[in-house]
Amino acid sequence: MPAAKAVPMFSPELRRGLGRLLALALLVTVGLVASPAQAAANLVQNPGLESLDANGFPVCWERSGQGDNTYTTGVTTDARTGKRAMRVNVTRLVSGDRKAMMLENAQCAPRVTDGHQYDLSVYYKSTTAANALTLFRRDTKLGWQYWMDPATLPATATWQRKVVRTPPVPPNTDRITWGVSIYGVGTLTTDDYSMVDASAPAPTPSGCTDAAGCTKGKWQVMPYESTVRGVHAVMLHNGKVLLVAGSGNDPNAFAAGTFKTAVYDPASGAFTNVPTPKDLFCAGHVQLKDGKVLVMGGTKDYAKADGTVGYKGLKNSYVFDPVTNTYTATNDMLAGHWYPSATILGNGDVLSLGGLGEDSTGTTTTDYYSAAQGKWLGDVQQTWSWWGLYPAMVLMQDGRLFYTGSHTFGSGLPGTGASIYNYGTKAITDVPGLQRKDERDQSMSVLLPPAQAQRVFTVGGGNGDEGKTANRLTDLIDLKAANPQYQPGPLLPQGTLTGGAAQTGEQGKMYVSLVLLPDGTVFETGGGLHNRADPVFEASIFDPQTNKFREGMATDPVPRTYHSSAFLLPDGRVMAVGDNPGNGSFDNRISIYSPPYMFKGARPAIQTVANTNWGYGTTQRITVNSAVTRASLIRPAAVTHSSDPNQRFVELPMTVNGNTIDLNVTSNPNLAPPGWYMLFVHNANGVPSTAKWVKLG
Known part of the structure; x- marks a missing residue:
């Protein structure tokens, strides 16, 4: 559906009409366990819409939807089979949608089983392509929840059938309802609904190839080291990894003008050195829609030893081309940025905020890159707000940005520590609930799988300026809520320090890495107890379905604290690079983690x-x-400093x-x-x- 139709905030009432809003991608887990099982019992009550209630509307169905629109919903004799079908006619639509949905009661809402998948089928005709299948589920603890839009339905003048398979039903779900939404001007007619259990018995695992691997996964340290300090890592679409060091936090390299970049091939172990035009150390970076990498800012000058002058940010910008392994200069940004954010928008443009400017003070300038024009724009909406260093800015489904509260160095910003930013209107809205907002330095935030759920997970952090011990805090937020606010999540699992000493109490980690895995979980690894010191050896897997950590994963034998990163490779493994402790050294070893799923039998292809x-x-x-x-x-990935928004x-x-x-x-x-x-x-x-x-x- 068009992004412009997204509703900024959702009340409980609006969530019932969320059909088109989160767009259909969520149904990924719709499975290929079997072909559509149409011989099974149809779980839909009154599937042919023939039985009417006292108001003349099909039994077990209701008129639904939300927004500013003009519509009619009723019964038509233009049926595919039998005498009746449902028709929704929208003659004016400013926002929202309209739909005919199954009633959310015990008599009408189909009962489902945890972990099962269901084939949904409907016949339809429509004069518009603005249609979407829409599902809700009843959580036994939370009540009715919007689930997903599994598919859009193109316009058709003749009856067409749409069949789609649900993901495995989430835990604590006992019933679902569904229907078809129309979110544009036009007429939608539906008939002959079907829902059947399509689950087959789970296949017997073909055998665990390694008992420890099946439980904990395994790490391998490569027999070679990186040729550059891997401060920045970008996974390129040709399967190679861009490693950017710039001066690599080495004042001597900066003074000598020695700036480094290398392209690493995980398949062969080869490194290709790339001429680097400026000190891109502590720049921002993001992948553009054409697969090139936009790199903005970096280090104009190092801080003075006596503290009289701080680090200074560049306003230079470059585009890296993975085909030619070359940097090409763009025009300059409006201001210098050292530790800037970089968020790609739905139209392919890029917003960059925060960092330190050319005079070493905090940059309050918003910079906007036009992908179509290939340059930074001069006419940019400004709030003149200070967003900190590497502020984690996550693009929301309605086009706004969520500042998660994750940042680098020092205390958080004034207010609650998290906020929602609307670039178009310049509005900034505080978001409450983030625990210890001034101790989230070098925490990490991710948009949890799937993106359609619009849940953000923020993990760990500390306060490097004050030397405080890192915490075990995690926070969860549902950005679809009417008034989004963080809720406490589970504590990070306890780890061990160098030499195997166990941590105690609330000690946690900063410099933590979070990696989205292809099974829909999140791998958590790396980190340190204090600023550039005391690496923590612990790794876990977080399950967004249960909001719990699976503890005791294998740990990277290489310390991974300041200037370290971990990210997903195309073969499903995780690569980890970097470590820059307080003595100024840098660990150039490369570690590769194979998650437990790599040891659980044959892989589909x-x-x-x-x-x-x-x-x-x-x-x-x-x-x-x-x-x-x-x-x-x-x-x-395009990750640095525990930041990949x-x-x-x-x-x-x-x-x-x-x-x-x-x-x-x-x-x-x-x-x-x-x-x-x-x-x-x-x-x-x-x-x-x-x-x-x-x-x-």
């Missing part, structure tokens, strides 16, 4: 991808070699026909900004394929 250039709201066909239950797009996992709804799968691509570019993505599928045992690269937008 994506055999063909019909088209690698994907448009929004389209259906894309792939074939696989075996049954799978999930498909997703994961945006490749563009990292996201986008669910892909699936329509299944044997080993042929049609993937329904979200129509909302704010959920999946344009660019290259890793396409994964995984099976019922959670074992993912190796990724195929596709370009979205």
